[in-house]
Amino acid sequence: MSNPYIPVQAVVKDLRQETDGARPIKTFTVEIKDKKDKFKFSPGQCAMVGIPGVGESMISICSSPTQKKYMQFSIMQMGKVTSALHELDKGEMITVRGPYGKPFPIDEWKGKKILTIGGGIGQAPLRPIINYVRDNAKNYGALSIIYGARSPQDLVFLSELEGMKKDKSAKVHLTVDAEAPDWKGNVGFVPNYLMDVKPSPKNTIAITCGPPIMIKFVLQNLKKLGFEDDQIFTTLENRMKCGIGKCGKCNVGGVYVCKDGPVFSYAQFKELHPDF
Amino acid sequence: MDNYLLQKSKLTEFLTSLGDVNLIAPVAANGTTRFELIENAAKAKLDLEDYTASPKKVVFPQTETLFAFRNKGDSLDIEEGEEIAPTVVFGIRPCDAKSFVVLDPLFNKDFEDPYYKKRRDATVLIGQACAEPTNRCFCPSLGGSPGGTEGLDILMTDIGNDYFLEVLSEKGKKLMNGSAGVCAAAAAADNAKKEKALEQSLGKIKRQVDLKQMHEMLPKTFEDKMWKEVGNSCIGCGICTYNCPTCHCFDIQDEGSTYQGRRLRVWDACMYPEFTVHASGENPRHDRSTRIRNRIMHKFTFYPNNLGHISCVGCGRCIELCPVNEDLIEILNKVRAINE
Ligand SMILES: Cc1cc2nc3c(=O)[nH]c(=O)nc-3n(C[C@H](O)[C@H](O)[C@H](O)COP(=O)(O)OP(=O)(O)OC[C@H]3O[C@@H](n4cnc5c(N)ncnc54)[C@H](O)[C@@H]3O)c2cc1C
Ligand code: SF4
Ligand code: SF4
Ligand code: FES
Numbered sequence: 001m002s003n004p005y006i007p008v009q010a011v012v013k014d015l016r017q018e019t020d021g022a023r024p025i026k027t028f029t030v031e032i033k034d035k036k037d038k039f040k041f042s043p044g045q046c047a048m049v050g051i052p053g054v055g056e057s058m059i060s061i062c063s064s065p066t067q068k069k070y071m072q073f074s075i076m077q078m079g080k081v082t083s084a085l086h087e088l089d090k091g092e093m094i095t096v097r098g099p100y101g102k103p104f105p106i107d108e109w110k111g112k113k114i115l116t117i118g119g120g121i122g123q124a125p126l127r128p129i130i131n132y133v134r135d136n137a138k139n140y141g142a143l144s145i146i147y148g149a150r151s152p153q154d155l156v157f158l159s160e161l162e163g164m165k166k167d168k169s170a171k172v173h174l175t176v177d178a179e180a181p182d183w184k185g186n187v188g189f190v191p192n193y194l195m196d197v198k199p200s201p202k203n204t205i206a207i208t209c210g211p212p213i214m215i216k217f218v219l220q221n222l223k224k225l226g227f228e229d230d231q232i233f234t235t236l237e238n239r240m241k242c243g244i245g246k247c248g249k250c251n252v253g254g255v256y257v258c259k260d261g262p263v264f265s266y267a268q269f270k271e272l273h274p275d276f
Numbered sequence: 277m278d279n280y281l282l283q284k285s286k287l288t289e290f291l292t293s294l295g296d297v298n299l300i301a302p303v304a305a306n307g308t309t310r311f312e313l314i315e316n317a318a319k320a321k322l323d324l325e326d327y328t329a330s331p332k333k334v335v336f337p338q339t340e341t342l343f344a345f346r347n348k349g350d351s352l353d354i355e356e357g358e359e360i361a362p363t364v365v366f367g368i369r370p371c372d373a374k375s376f377v378v379l380d381p382l383f384n385k386d387f388e389d390p391y392y393k394k395r396r397d398a399t400v401l402i403g404q405a406c407a408e409p410t411n412r413c414f415c416p417s418l419g420g421s422p423g424g425t426e427g428l429d430i431l432m433t434d435i436g437n438d439y440f441l442e443v444l445s446e447k448g449k450k451l452m453n454g455s456a457g458v459c460a461a462a463a464a465a466d467n468a469k470k471e472k473a474l475e476q477s478l479g480k481i482k483r484q485v486d487l488k489q490m491h492e493m494l495p496k497t498f499e500d501k502m503w504k505e506v507g508n509s510c511i512g513c514g515i516c517t518y519n520c521p522t523c524h525c526f527d528i529q530d531e532g533s534t535y536q537g538r539r540l541r542v543w544d545a546c547m548y549p550e551f552t553v554h555a556s557g558e559n560p561r562h563d564r565s566t567r568i569r570n571r572i573m574h575k576f577t578f579y580p581n582n583l584g585h586i587s588c589v590g591c592g593r594c595i596e597l598c599p600v601n602e603d604l605i606e607i608l609n610k611v612r613a614i615n616e
Binding site for chain 1: 342343345347350351352354356382383385386387388389390391495498524525526527528529530532533534535536537539541544546551552553554555556558560570573574577578581582
């Protein structure tokens with residue numbers, strides 16, 4: 001009988017500082033130590049990343065399953081666990097358990113154009129979709145990325161995104177909240193920028209993730225652009241401890257975000273209990 | 277299955293005959309009754325009233341080690357959980373035994389919880405029919421009764437000079453293997469006495485609540501001001517959850533250092549703001565009214581919809597122990613009134 005509370009051991013192979021400031025973000029490249037402990041996952045799923053003696057945090061797996069050797073997590077330093085994770089060096093050990101949650105139905109999107117709309121650290125759960133679609137480009141239509149953060153320094157995965165612009169593997173639209181020196185991209189909030197970019201809903205799937213207030217307005221604007229409920233997907237967050245639907249922390253009404261989410265279509269999202 | 281008669285004077289002998297098991301029984305402490313591991317079978321009592329705490333902790337302890345670890349630099353030694361000895365809970369009330377049946381699907385469905393399962397499998401429940409239901413009891417509204425057998429392996433009913441023992445499961449049958457000799461065979465007349473005793477007990481239950489369609493009525497009251505009123509008097513102490521036999525929410529905490537320590541699971545309560553607050557400070561259940569509403573909707577709407585049981589057995593503890601007299605039955609009656 002396998003024990004869902006026991007994590008597996010992994011090694012931090014690489015660390016990349018994505019942003020600085022009060023709440024810095026680092027991307028951790030980790031490799032599970034023992035081959036037999038490796039697990040399959042799909043874009044949108046998460047894992048509990050932890051340090052025994054400190055605790056665990058639910059984090060989106062932000063690498064694509066097409067990358068089989070390692071997994072990546074982009075982690076914002078918030079409190080106890082994420083601060084301890086930020087202190088780790090390359091070569092140190094962490095623990096991982098998962099995968100948790102329902103993934104994006106990415107196979108059902110074959111043949112369609114993909115549009116991601118992200119804000120801040122909310123770009124993390126969108127990244128595996130982006131990389132998966134690029135790695136399987138022949139199965140999907142054009143890939144567009146709209147992404148924004150407070151300032152240019154707060155944009156995660158910036159060099160990757162600029163790379164995609166260059167090699168034309170995606171249409172990348174970046175925006176920041178306020179004017180900044182050296183910033184030549186758009187200035188304005190993500191939901192407004194979405195209206196400027198004005199993507200066509202035709203044969204397109206839109207996926208959005210970011211702060212709750214951003215999600216709210218992006219959803220409204222996607223509707224204005226003519227997207228149907230089943231063309232729109234989002235991911236939600238709630239406080240989590242067990243990850244397996246037992247501890248009772250993450251419910252929105254009868255829905256447990258850890259096992260029934262975190263991915264929801266807009267049609268499902270609208271059915272959620274008003275508690276959210 | 278089989279029925280037996282046990283002379284009251286032979287109770288200690290009977291308990292001793294159960295063999296090498298952890299015997300958990302009600303004991304009197306600080307003016308309350310609680311379940312404890314007892315070394316000496318003579319200490320087990322059945323005449324104690326008013327069980328403040330259910331023996332839920334036997335299958336779901338308030339603090340439990342998930343694993344102990346030792347960090348050796350490049351590897352981690354992990355030692356899982358604790359060894360569980362065969363255990364008999366003696367004197368559990370029918371409502372509390374039923375609460376185990378309510379908890380089973382939560383812990384067993386989707387991801388099986390090995391800690392709960394191990395304890396549950398190792399535990400035999402010998403119940404005690406309630407001769408004197410308290411004035412807070414309303415188990416019949418939840419499909420129970422003072423002689424309810426759901427979840428029990430053996431039920432004992434006081435019929436005067438003897439206890440009437442009903443063996444209800446394979447587990448119970450196995451337990452009786454070494455103990456049947458202490459008992460006598462029960463006759464039809466004894467059974468009749470038992471039925472009469474149980475009927476009398478049932479007649480003593482004073483409270484009730486109509487739960488018909490309650491799972492559909494609750495969501496319709498979501499925006500009602502009634503929840504604000506209820507929330508305003510609640511002081512958020514969490515007593516109603518800690519003493520509830522069906523509440524199951526927990527937290528996971530690490531103890532020790534990063535070199536050596538334990539990961540624990542500990543009871544938590546949905547009535548505390550920390551239960552749901554995000555690291556960003558945002559809290560989806562931001563005040564006491566949203567928390568109490570969630571607690572009651574969880575028990576009477578979400579849990580039955582997801583797992584097939586109402587998450588309440590009608591023990592009435594949350595009503596009796598609440599320091600500001602929040603009354604679950606009155607709240608549910610208000611929900612019905614708003615709907616009608
Ligand atoms: C489905 C999901 C995906 C996530 N993906 C990412 C990601 O890719 N990158 C990232 O940086 N963050 C992500 N988060 C948020 C991250 O889990 C929290 O920021 C983190 O748990 C905070 O822990 P802490 O110990 O540093 O903070 P503290 O405030 O010290 O938190 C203490 C405890 O509270 C819990 N907790 C607090 N806030 C949250 C929260 N928002 N979500 C879940 N548990 C919480 C944790 O269990 C933690 O152990 C995700 C959360 C969820 C639910
Ligand atoms: S909700 Fe109240 S009455 Fe129902 S089982 Fe829990 S403590 Fe008992
Ligand atoms: S016992 Fe009463 S006051 Fe305490 S949290 Fe429960 S309802 Fe509120
Ligand atoms: S995190 Fe425990 S129930 Fe979802």
